[in-house]
Amino acid sequence: MTIRTxxxxxxxxxxxxxxxxxxxxACYELVIEPRSQTRGAQAAGKSRQEPAPTDLVEIGMxxxxxxxxxxxxxxxxxxxxxxxxxxxxxxxxxxxxxxxxLGAPLARTxxxxxxxxxxxVFNAMTARLDSAFTRQREFTLHASHELKTPLTVMHxxxxxxxxxxxxxxxxxxxxxxxxxxxxxxxxxVDSLTLLTKADAGQVVLGREAVRLDELLREALADAExxxxxxxxxxxxxxxxxxxxxxxxxxxxQLLLNLCDNAVKYNQPGGKVTLNLHRAGARAQVRISNTGPxxxxxxxxxxxxxxxxxxxxxxxxxxxxxxxxxIARWIVSAHGGxxxxxxxxxxxxxxxxxxxxxxxxxxxx
Amino acid sequence: MRVLLVxxxxxxxxxxxxxxxxxGFAVDVCHNGEEAWAAALTTPFDAMVLDIMLPGRDGLSLxxxxxxxxxATPVLLLSARGEVNERVDGLxxxxxxxxxxxxxxxxxxxxxxxxxxxxxxxxxxxLQVADLRLDTQTRRAERRNVVIELTAREYRLLEFLMxxxxxxxxxxxxxxxxxxxxFDPGSNLVDVNVMRLREKIDADFEPKLxxxxxxxxxxxxxxx
Numbered sequence: 001m002t003i004r005t006x007x008x009x010x011x012x013x014x015x016x017x018x019x020x021x022x023x024x025x026a027c028y029e030l031v032i033e034p035r036s037q038t039r040g041a042q043a044a045g046k047s048r049q050e051p052a053p054t055d056l057v058e059i060g061m062x063x064x065x066x067x068x069x070x071x072x073x074x075x076x077x078x079x080x081x082x083x084x085x086x087x088x089x090x091x092x093x094x095x096x097x098x099x100x101x102l103g104a105p106l107a108r109t110x111x112x113x114x115x116x117x118x119x120x121v122f123n124a125m126t127a128r129l130d131s132a133f134t135r136q137r138e139f140t141l142h143a144s145h146e147l148k149t150p151l152t153v154m155h156x157x158x159x160x161x162x163x164x165x166x167x168x169x170x171x172x173x174x175x176x177x178x179x180x181x182x183x184x185x186x187x188x189v190d191s192l193t194l195l196t197k198a199d200a201g202q203v204v205l206g207r208e209a210v211r212l213d214e215l216l217r218e219a220l221a222d223a224e225x226x227x228x229x230x231x232x233x234x235x236x237x238x239x240x241x242x243x244x245x246x247x248x249x250x251x252x253q254l255l256l257n258l259c260d261n262a263v264k265y266n267q268p269g270g271k272v273t274l275n276l277h278r279a280g281a282r283a284q285v286r287i288s289n290t291g292p293x294x295x296x297x298x299x300x301x302x303x304x305x306x307x308x309x310x311x312x313x314x315x316x317x318x319x320x321x322x323x324x325x326i327a328r329w330i331v332s333a334h335g336g337x338x339x340x341x342x343x344x345x346x347x348x349x350x351x352x353x354x355x356x357x358x359x360x361x362x363x364x
Numbered sequence: 365m366r367v368l369l370v371x372x373x374x375x376x377x378x379x380x381x382x383x384x385x386x387x388g389f390a391v392d393v394c395h396n397g398e399e400a401w402a403a404a405l406t407t408p409f410d411a412m413v414l415d416i417m418l419p420g421r422d423g424l425s426l427x428x429x430x431x432x433x434x435x436a437t438p439v440l441l442l443s444a445r446g447e448v449n450e451r452v453d454g455l456x457x458x459x460x461x462x463x464x465x466x467x468x469x470x471x472x473x474x475x476x477x478x479x480x481x482x483x484x485x486x487x488x489x490x491l492q493v494a495d496l497r498l499d500t501q502t503r504r505a506e507r508r509n510v511v512i513e514l515t516a517r518e519y520r521l522l523e524f525l526m527x528x529x530x531x532x533x534x535x536x537x538x539x540x541x542x543x544x545x546x547f548d549p550g551s552n553l554v555d556v557n558v559m560r561l562r563e564k565i566d567a568d569f570e571p572k573l574x575x576x577x578x579x580x581x582x583x584x585x586x587x588x
Binding site: 153158176253256322 | 373375376379380382383386444445449464465466467468469470515517544545546547548549550551552553556557559560578579580
């Protein structure tokens with residue numbers, strides 16, 4: 001039954017009840033009462049002093065106004081509530097919907113009314129969106145897969161040429177430069193494959209107890225060696241003992257990635273500082289650098305794939321522009337959060353919040 | 365050393381074969397799983413390079429069947445899918461090594477060489493290239509009797525390079541053996557550490573021993 005029909009029927013039945021009640025009262029006043037008065041007059045005539053029944057009817061009418069209005073209000077409220085419930089459910093479901101759960105359809109009431117039909121249309125729309133997302137992911141996966149074979153062949157042929165020798169220095173230089181470009185392309189394809197698979201939930205991460213403070217010390221050694229050529233020094237501030245559940249190698253990659261960025265986007269002679277705080281069930285890693293800072297309007301975009309900041313940076317800094325996207329994936333796969341805070345001319349800090357595992361000592 | 369190469373992509377098979385032959389290996393090539401199965405049953409190979417994606421019988425099931433038959437030929441798996449879990453699956457199926465495509469050819473050759481050597485030679489405790497000595501028991505490096513101070517990472521790097529002296533070590537192999545990464549974490553960590561190591565072992569001495577092979581990796585060797 002459609003909502004229009006339901007509301008119409010509800011109003012019609014209220015009207016009908018009101019009409020029947022009015023009719024009954026009118027009939028009593030106009031037909032039954034005069035007749036009983038005549039009959040009473042024809043009889044003994046003693047009852048003439050008794051109160052007239054008309055007054056009783058009027059009292060009854062006035063008394064029934066409040067319950068009738070209350071009944072109408074309650075009924076209307078009940079009907080509207082039943083009608084609106086699917087709208088509320090639909091709103092909540094739409095709020096919770098993102099690109100990863102588009103495939104799950106909303107439950108339908110099956111009543112065939114307008115809202116049921118809306119749910120049906122909504123489900124069909126999300127199904128189309130879901131298949132569009134899936135197609136896009138599959139396209140990227142297939143494309144990167146198809147690119148790997150020609151890249152392998154190009155790389156191999158170039159290597160064979162270089163190994164065979166008999167090349168003039170200039171030819172050699174050209175081939176080597178080709179080799180560099182093929183490798184750069186291979187790296188981009190590799191990272192793109194990883195991100196696409198991660199997006200589709202196809203990368204299975206390990207889940208073991210990992211000492212985050214040990215990984216941070218290791219990252220410090222990496223940051224020191226990465227920074228040395230540019231005169232950037234790395235130091236460790238606070239380093240609380242923290243164990244988290246996760247994938248050791250991906251967490252190492254995350255820290256390395258952030259240190260690498262902190263060195264790359266620093267200035268010569270700059271500083272990189274690593275900190276690890278534990279606050280209850282949360283671990284917070286802070287990796288700061290003394291670089292020129294990131295403008296506020298650019299900050300939200302730094303995690304986007306291939307985003308490079310201003311054009312002057314993209315020439316000077318090597319890398320494929322997917323490092324921070326991969327970092328964000330690793331953090332969210334561990335149930336954490338990552339953001340970057342930057343004061344122009346001050347510190348730029350990458351802040352990673354991760355859920356800490358229960359400390360075994362506290363547990364015991 | 366005789367190597368069986370199983371790769372359906374003809375061009376890839378051609379250049380890999382060429383590179384392995386240049387290294388002095390005898391190479392048999394198969395383009396599908398059935399051929400490879402027949403070849404592996406009839407001929408004893410010293411090593412096998414096996415692509416996972418093959419028409420007909422795929423690389424992983426071929427490998428499992430070979431192992432069930434008791435054929436223990438060392439196997440290097442190649443894969444274009446590059447899934448992290450695939451590496452684990454491959455090693456569980458009985459593979460000895462795994463290399464994702466696109467690979468550096470020199471890296472593949474080095475790995476095949478290592479497979480052929482496997483278990484053959486004992487590891488010497490003292491490594492020596494020209495006048496550079498590395499004692500793996502005391503973890504002491506010295507050149508011309510001058511002790512060289514190394515960090516833990518630099519020590520592992522030097523040991524790996526010296527164990528493969530004369531052969532190119534690819535970045536991927538270095539990341540795997542020295543940093544324990546099974547994937548490229550995306551950083552020039554290897555390069556800056558090799559640069560630093562070179563300063564320590566080569567800056568004050570002649571001849572230079574640690575060389576960069578552009579695009580391929582690094583090698584420690586005596587000048588010929």
